[in-house]
Amino acid sequence: MKSTIALTAVAALAAKASASCFAERMGYPCCSGNEVVYTDDDGKWGVENGNWCGIADEPVYESCWSESQGYPCCSSPNAEVWYTDESGKWGVENGDWCGIPKGTPTPIDDEPYEISGNPFKGVEFYINPYYVDEVDGAIAQMTDSSLIAKAEKMKTFSNAIWLDTIKNMQSWLETNLQGAQSQHQSSGKDILTVFVVYDLPGRDCHALASNGELLANDGDLARYKSEYIDVIEGHLKKYNTQPVVLIVEPDSLANLVTNLESTPACADSEKYYLEGHAYLIKKFGVLPHVAMYLDIGHAFWLGWDDNREKAGKVYAKVISSGSPGKVRGFTDNVSNYTPWEDPTLSRGPETEWNPCPDEKRYLEAMHKDFKAAGIQSVYFVCDTSRNGKKVDRKHPGEWCNQTGVGVGARPKASPVSGMDYLDAFYWIKPLGESDGTSDENAVRYDGYCGHETAMKPAPEAGQWFQKHFEQGIKNANPPL
Numbered sequence: 001m002k003s004t005i006a007l008t009a010v011a012a013l014a015a016k017a018s019a020s021c022f023a024e025r026m027g028y029p030c031c032s033g034n035e036v037v038y039t040d041d042d043g044k045w046g047v048e049n050g051n052w053c054g055i056a057d058e059p060v061y062e063s064c065w066s067e068s069q070g071y072p073c074c075s076s077p078n079a080e081v082w083y084t085d086e087s088g089k090w091g092v093e094n095g096d097w098c099g100i101p102k103g104t105p106t107p108i109d110d111e112p113y114e115i116s117g118n119p120f121k122g123v124e125f126y127i128n129p130y131y132v133d134e135v136d137g138a139i140a141q142m143t144d145s146s147l148i149a150k151a152e153k154m155k156t157f158s159n160a161i162w163l164d165t166i167k168n169m170q171s172w173l174e175t176n177l178q179g180a181q182s183q184h185q186s187s188g189k190d191i192l193t194v195f196v197v198y199d200l201p202g203r204d205c206h207a208l209a210s211n212g213e214l215l216a217n218d219g220d221l222a223r224y225k226s227e228y229i230d231v232i233e234g235h236l237k238k239y240n241t242q243p244v245v246l247i248v249e250p251d252s253l254a255n256l257v258t259n260l261e262s263t264p265a266c267a268d269s270e271k272y273y274l275e276g277h278a279y280l281i282k283k284f285g286v287l288p289h290v291a292m293y294l295d296i297g298h299a300f301w302l303g304w305d306d307n308r309e310k311a312g313k314v315y316a317k318v319i320s321s322g323s324p325g326k327v328r329g330f331t332d333n334v335s336n337y338t339p340w341e342d343p344t345l346s347r348g349p350e351t352e353w354n355p356c357p358d359e360k361r362y363l364e365a366m367h368k369d370f371k372a373a374g375i376q377s378v379y380f381v382c383d384t385s386r387n388g389k390k391v392d393r394k395h396p397g398e399w400c401n402q403t404g405v406g407v408g409a410r411p412k413a414s415p416v417s418g419m420d421y422l423d424a425f426y427w428i429k430p431l432g433e434s435d436g437t438s439d440e441n442a443v444r445y446d447g448y449c450g451h452e453t454a455m456k457p458a459p460e461a462g463q464w465f466q467k468h469f470e471q472g473i474k475n476a477n478p479p480l
């Protein structure tokens with residue numbers, strides 16, 4: 001302060017003391033008030049009880065003490081304490097110990113977050129540590145250095161987190177919502193986490209690969225509500241300072257548009273899909289920090305004129321059944337391979353007269369039709385995790401682990417100029433997680449996963465599929 005020499009001497013004496021504000025490191029206490037009497041290079045000083053004290057207006061961290069012991073520093077002084085020893089407090093990040101920096105914790109932002117407009121805009125996307133671990137496991141099996149470099153890049157992009165069973169989702173929610181909150185506390189940025197709600201009774205009624213734990217009956221609907229949706233709601237309410245996007249039950253409503261007559265399992269599931277949606281929209285659609293997207297399949301499912309028209313009615317009815325809950329919009333191409341743009345195709349025999357043979361044209365048409373059907377909020381998120389390259393599917397209805405897959409456009413808010421109703425490109429289904437097993441003897445074996453263009457042998461849906469991942473990063477477009 002006034003006498004630098006005196007200060008330096010005190011600082012040297014106090015060097016061993018653990019710091020909680022800049023002044024403490026120099027042998028002075030921190031002020032309890034914030035009246036500034038003097039400012040110098042070290043910071044702002046006040047006087048209390050006849051002594052100089054430091055005013056900590058910025059969090060000040062001691063240098064990372066754990067590095068000298070071979071461990072990194074945790075990203076925030078607010079990190080959860082897992083263990084304490086004589087050197088300090090320890091946390092866990094990315095599956096490893098880290099030293100929690102000593103110092104003034106960043107003030108916790110207790111303000112609830114309110115989404116207005118596009119939830120993907122102006123935020124940082126949360127990186128799912130589980131996917132990072134999966135990719136690390138994949139890298140451990142690689143020898144080609146250029147492939148490894150591409151895989152490393154995959155760890156820097158965001159994926160959705162699938163809440164696919166009652167048992168798993170509790171820890172998925174807690175770990176990742178907490179992770180997003182502590183990232184926010186250390187970076188000061190708003191961190192968006194994207195979850196997929198995926199456990200409807202009678203799930204995946206038209207296929208077998210992703211059949212779920214709950215069956216199409218009243219008892220399982222009650223479980224869906226109380227053991228799944230209510231539990232998610234509880235976690236979302238607890239962590240309300242960061243934005244969350246929920247992607248709701250991929251494929252379910254599209255099955256109600258086209259497969260009620262052809263597939264008895266879909267007819268049996270209809271009631272539960274409808275009641276499940278009404279219930280969850282009422283619950284999640286009133287949370288200000290949450291934005292919801294219902295799923296509309298993809299271009300080669302609902303793209304035809306009659307399907308789009310029918311879809312307008314089904315989705316309008318579902319949304320109003322969830323009132324006063326609000327829905328932001330719709331997701332397309334989830335886990336699918338249809339390119340964003342495919343100028344080589346136009347309506348004709350080749351597309352079976354589908355006027356929407358790529359996702360861009362599909363969304364343009366859906367936007368118009370859904371508005372005409374009276375749906376107020378019509379915004380889209382397109383899954384680009386598998387559609388970087390046009391794969392030779394023989395038939396565009398092929399959806400299982402397609403040979404030649406390439407990861408597509410990187411997750412990004414408002415990615416296409418002039419298309420203000422496209423909220424984002426995002427990786428909803430993680431590249432490298434299987435679309436379905438090719439084991440003919442498995443209970444969830446679906447014939448599509450045995451077709452000519454499906455990669456084989458393939459593990460169960462959701463399990464790591466190294467070949468899928470390696471092809472996907474090799475064929476990335478844009479390249480990694």
Ligand code: BGC
Nearest residue numbers: 162164210430433435461462
């Ligand atoms: C599977 C889920 C999995 C998800 C993400 C779905 O196809 O059915 O269990 O969580 O993909 O990989």
